[in-house]
Amino acid sequence: MSDDKKRRAAEAALDYIQPGEVLGVGTGSTVNFFIDALASVKSKIDAAVSSSQASTERLRQIGIPVVDLNTAGPLRLYVDGADEATRHRSLIKGGGGALTGEKIIAECSETFVCIIDDGKQVNRLGAFPLPVEVIPMARSMVARELVQHGGMPEWREGFVTDHGNCILDVHNLEILDPPKMEDTLNDIPGVVTVGLFARRGADVLLIGTEQGVESLS
Numbered sequence: 001m002s003d004d005k006k007r008r009a010a011e012a013a014l015d016y017i018q019p020g021e022v023l024g025v026g027t028g029s030t031v032n033f034f035i036d037a038l039a040s041v042k043s044k045i046d047a048a049v050s051s052s053q054a055s056t057e058r059l060r061q062i063g064i065p066v067v068d069l070n071t072a073g074p075l076r077l078y079v080d081g082a083d084e085a086t087r088h089r090s091l092i093k094g095g096g097g098a099l100t101g102e103k104i105i106a107e108c109s110e111t112f113v114c115i116i117d118d119g120k121q122v123n124r125l126g127a128f129p130l131p132v133e134v135i136p137m138a139r140s141m142v143a144r145e146l147v148q149h150g151g152m153p154e155w156r157e158g159f160v161t162d163h164g165n166c167i168l169d170v171h172n173l174e175i176l177d178p179p180k181m182e183d184t185l186n187d188i189p190g191v192v193t194v195g196l197f198a199r200r201g202a203d204v205l206l207i208g209t210e211q212g213v214e215s216l217s
Protein backbone atom coordinates (compact mmCIF):
# COMPACT_ATOMS: atom_id res chain seq x y z
CA MET A 1 0.00 0.00 0.00
CA SER A 2 1.32 3.45 -0.87
CA ASP A 3 0.95 4.75 2.72
CA ASP A 4 3.33 2.04 3.98
CA LYS A 5 5.81 2.94 1.23
CA LYS A 6 5.55 6.64 2.08
CA ARG A 7 6.09 5.87 5.77
CA ARG A 8 9.16 3.73 4.99
CA ALA A 9 10.76 6.50 2.91
CA ALA A 10 9.88 9.10 5.56
CA GLU A 11 11.41 7.08 8.40
CA ALA A 12 14.58 6.44 6.37
CA ALA A 13 15.10 10.22 6.15
CA LEU A 14 15.64 10.37 9.94
CA ASP A 15 19.14 8.96 9.35
CA TYR A 16 20.16 12.20 7.61
CA ILE A 17 19.49 14.40 10.66
CA GLN A 18 22.46 15.64 12.67
CA PRO A 19 22.06 16.64 16.34
CA GLY A 20 21.39 20.29 17.13
CA GLU A 21 20.41 21.44 13.68
CA VAL A 22 17.61 23.54 12.24
CA LEU A 23 15.87 21.29 9.76
CA GLY A 24 14.00 22.27 6.58
CA VAL A 25 10.63 20.49 6.39
CA GLY A 26 8.35 20.30 3.33
CA THR A 27 4.65 19.60 2.87
CA GLY A 28 2.31 16.72 2.04
CA SER A 29 1.19 13.31 3.19
CA THR A 30 4.67 11.76 2.92
CA VAL A 31 6.16 14.64 4.90
CA ASN A 32 3.39 14.17 7.49
CA PHE A 33 4.79 10.68 8.10
CA PHE A 34 8.23 12.29 8.45
CA ILE A 35 6.91 14.82 10.98
CA ASP A 36 5.22 12.02 12.93
CA ALA A 37 8.54 10.16 12.99
CA LEU A 38 10.35 13.32 14.14
CA ALA A 39 8.44 13.09 17.42
CA SER A 40 10.76 10.27 18.52
CA VAL A 41 13.95 12.28 17.86
CA LYS A 42 12.75 15.80 18.59
CA SER A 43 15.29 16.35 21.39
CA LYS A 44 17.98 16.08 18.66
CA ILE A 45 16.53 19.00 16.67
CA ASP A 46 16.87 22.66 17.61
CA ALA A 47 14.03 23.87 15.38
CA ALA A 48 12.50 23.57 11.91
CA VAL A 49 11.90 25.87 8.97
CA SER A 50 8.62 24.91 7.36
CA SER A 51 7.42 25.25 3.76
CA SER A 52 3.73 25.74 4.63
CA GLN A 53 1.26 26.73 7.30
CA ALA A 54 -0.01 23.13 7.37
CA SER A 55 3.43 21.71 8.22
CA THR A 56 4.10 24.52 10.69
CA GLU A 57 0.96 23.56 12.63
CA ARG A 58 1.86 19.87 12.59
CA LEU A 59 5.44 20.52 13.75
CA ARG A 60 4.26 22.76 16.58
CA GLN A 61 1.71 20.14 17.66
CA ILE A 62 4.55 17.72 18.39
CA GLY A 63 6.58 20.39 20.17
CA ILE A 64 9.14 21.30 17.50
CA PRO A 65 9.74 25.07 17.36
CA VAL A 66 9.31 26.58 13.90
CA VAL A 67 11.55 29.50 12.98
CA ASP A 68 11.61 31.95 10.10
CA LEU A 69 14.03 31.17 7.25
CA ASN A 70 15.51 34.67 7.47
CA THR A 71 16.46 33.99 11.07
CA ALA A 72 17.70 30.46 10.43
CA GLY A 73 19.98 31.31 7.48
CA PRO A 74 21.27 28.56 5.16
CA LEU A 75 20.15 25.05 6.12
CA ARG A 76 22.11 21.83 5.99
CA LEU A 77 19.18 19.50 5.38
CA TYR A 78 15.76 19.78 3.74
CA VAL A 79 13.32 16.86 3.65
CA ASP A 80 10.31 16.99 1.33
CA GLY A 81 8.13 14.85 -0.92
CA ALA A 82 7.35 15.10 -4.65
CA ASP A 83 4.62 14.25 -7.14
CA GLU A 84 6.98 12.83 -9.77
CA ALA A 85 10.71 12.08 -9.80
CA THR A 86 13.15 10.94 -12.49
CA ARG A 87 16.28 8.90 -11.87
CA HIS A 88 18.23 12.13 -12.48
CA ARG A 89 16.36 13.49 -9.41
CA SER A 90 14.41 16.14 -11.31
CA LEU A 91 11.00 16.61 -9.76
CA ILE A 92 7.47 17.88 -10.19
CA LYS A 93 6.21 19.31 -6.91
CA GLY A 94 3.32 21.47 -5.78
CA GLY A 95 0.43 19.01 -5.71
CA GLY A 96 -0.21 20.34 -2.20
CA GLY A 97 0.16 23.92 -3.39
CA ALA A 98 3.20 24.75 -1.26
CA LEU A 99 5.66 24.97 -4.15
CA THR A 100 6.91 28.51 -3.53
CA GLY A 101 8.03 27.89 0.05
CA GLU A 102 9.43 24.55 -1.08
CA LYS A 103 11.51 26.05 -3.87
CA ILE A 104 12.90 28.74 -1.57
CA ILE A 105 13.91 26.25 1.12
CA ALA A 106 15.37 23.80 -1.41
CA GLU A 107 17.47 26.62 -2.87
CA CYS A 108 19.09 27.51 0.44
CA SER A 109 19.64 23.96 1.67
CA GLU A 110 22.88 22.09 1.24
CA THR A 111 21.19 18.70 0.94
CA PHE A 112 17.65 18.07 -0.29
CA VAL A 113 16.43 14.59 0.63
CA CYS A 114 13.26 13.77 -1.31
CA ILE A 115 10.97 11.07 0.06
CA ILE A 116 8.56 9.31 -2.31
CA ASP A 117 6.80 6.01 -2.87
CA ASP A 118 7.85 4.04 -5.93
CA GLY A 119 4.62 4.95 -7.81
CA LYS A 120 6.07 8.43 -8.33
CA GLN A 121 9.10 7.33 -10.32
CA VAL A 122 8.85 8.30 -13.99
CA ASN A 123 11.08 8.20 -17.06
CA ARG A 124 9.79 11.58 -18.19
CA LEU A 125 8.13 14.31 -16.12
CA GLY A 126 4.68 15.61 -17.03
CA ALA A 127 2.01 12.94 -16.62
CA PHE A 128 1.28 14.69 -13.31
CA PRO A 129 -0.12 18.15 -14.20
CA LEU A 130 2.54 20.78 -13.54
CA PRO A 131 1.49 23.20 -10.76
CA VAL A 132 2.30 26.85 -11.48
CA GLU A 133 1.72 29.51 -8.80
CA VAL A 134 0.47 32.74 -10.33
CA ILE A 135 -0.30 36.29 -9.13
CA PRO A 136 -4.14 36.44 -9.26
CA MET A 137 -4.42 39.37 -11.72
CA ALA A 138 -2.19 37.51 -14.22
CA ARG A 139 -4.14 34.23 -14.14
CA SER A 140 -5.80 34.42 -17.57
CA MET A 141 -2.78 35.93 -19.27
CA VAL A 142 -0.45 33.26 -17.88
CA ALA A 143 -2.98 30.57 -18.87
CA ARG A 144 -2.93 31.83 -22.48
CA GLU A 145 0.88 31.78 -22.49
CA LEU A 146 0.90 28.23 -21.14
CA VAL A 147 -1.36 27.17 -24.00
CA GLN A 148 1.23 28.67 -26.41
CA HIS A 149 3.77 26.31 -24.81
CA GLY A 150 1.54 23.31 -25.54
CA GLY A 151 -0.04 22.95 -22.10
CA MET A 152 -3.67 22.75 -20.99
CA PRO A 153 -3.87 24.89 -17.82
CA GLU A 154 -6.62 24.19 -15.33
CA TRP A 155 -7.33 26.74 -12.58
CA ARG A 156 -7.30 25.10 -9.12
CA GLU A 157 -10.49 27.00 -8.33
CA GLY A 158 -11.12 27.95 -4.71
CA PHE A 159 -7.52 27.26 -3.70
CA VAL A 160 -5.41 30.15 -2.38
CA THR A 161 -1.74 29.58 -1.60
CA ASP A 162 -0.08 30.62 1.67
CA HIS A 163 1.17 33.64 -0.29
CA GLY A 164 -2.30 34.70 -1.50
CA ASN A 165 -1.88 33.47 -5.07
CA CYS A 166 -3.64 30.97 -7.33
CA ILE A 167 -2.46 27.73 -8.93
CA LEU A 168 -2.75 26.62 -12.54
CA ASP A 169 -2.29 22.86 -13.00
CA VAL A 170 -0.88 22.39 -16.48
CA HIS A 171 -1.81 19.18 -18.30
CA ASN A 172 -0.23 17.72 -21.44
CA LEU A 173 3.08 19.58 -21.31
CA GLU A 174 5.84 17.85 -23.21
CA ILE A 175 8.76 18.26 -20.82
CA LEU A 176 11.69 17.06 -22.92
CA ASP A 177 14.25 19.38 -21.31
CA PRO A 178 13.16 20.06 -17.69
CA PRO A 179 15.69 22.86 -16.85
CA LYS A 180 14.83 24.68 -20.08
CA MET A 181 11.08 24.36 -19.48
CA GLU A 182 11.58 25.59 -15.90
CA ASP A 183 13.41 28.70 -17.15
CA THR A 184 10.92 29.36 -19.94
CA LEU A 185 7.85 29.20 -17.71
CA ASN A 186 9.57 31.16 -14.92
CA ASP A 187 10.06 34.01 -17.40
CA ILE A 188 6.31 34.57 -17.96
CA PRO A 189 5.32 37.76 -16.09
CA GLY A 190 2.95 36.92 -13.25
CA VAL A 191 4.42 33.47 -12.63
CA VAL A 192 5.62 33.21 -9.04
CA THR A 193 6.90 29.64 -9.07
CA VAL A 194 6.92 26.68 -11.45
CA GLY A 195 6.61 23.28 -9.80
CA LEU A 196 9.51 21.93 -11.86
CA PHE A 197 12.51 21.27 -9.64
CA ALA A 198 15.15 20.61 -12.28
CA ARG A 199 17.65 23.45 -11.82
CA ARG A 200 17.72 22.50 -8.15
CA GLY A 201 16.48 18.93 -7.95
CA ALA A 202 16.88 16.51 -5.06
CA ASP A 203 20.33 15.41 -3.91
CA VAL A 204 19.02 12.14 -2.53
CA LEU A 205 15.85 10.27 -3.48
CA LEU A 206 14.54 7.85 -0.87
CA ILE A 207 12.04 5.58 -2.58
CA GLY A 208 9.69 3.52 -0.46
CA THR A 209 8.93 0.15 -2.06
CA GLU A 210 7.09 -3.02 -1.06
CA GLN A 211 10.40 -4.51 0.10
CA GLY A 212 12.06 -1.52 1.78
CA VAL A 213 13.71 1.74 0.76
CA GLU A 214 15.89 2.40 -2.28
CA SER A 215 18.26 5.32 -2.30
CA LEU A 216 19.36 7.26 -5.40
CA SER A 217 22.03 9.95 -5.21
Ligand code: 5RP
Binds near residue numbers: 026081
Ligand atom coordinates in the same frame (compact mmCIF):
# COMPACT_ATOMS: atom_id res chain seq x y z
C1 5RP B 1 3.36 19.91 -1.84
C2 5RP B 1 4.29 18.96 -2.52
C3 5RP B 1 4.30 17.55 -2.04
O1 5RP B 1 5.60 17.22 -1.69
C4 5RP B 1 3.82 16.67 -3.15
O2 5RP B 1 2.56 17.12 -3.59
C5 5RP B 1 3.72 15.21 -2.69
O3 5RP B 1 2.69 15.09 -1.77
P1 5RP B 1 2.31 13.71 -1.09
O4 5RP B 1 3.45 13.33 -0.22
O5 5RP B 1 1.05 14.02 -0.33
O6 5RP B 1 2.06 12.70 -2.18
O7 5RP B 1 5.01 19.30 -3.43
O8 5RP B 1 3.33 21.15 -2.47
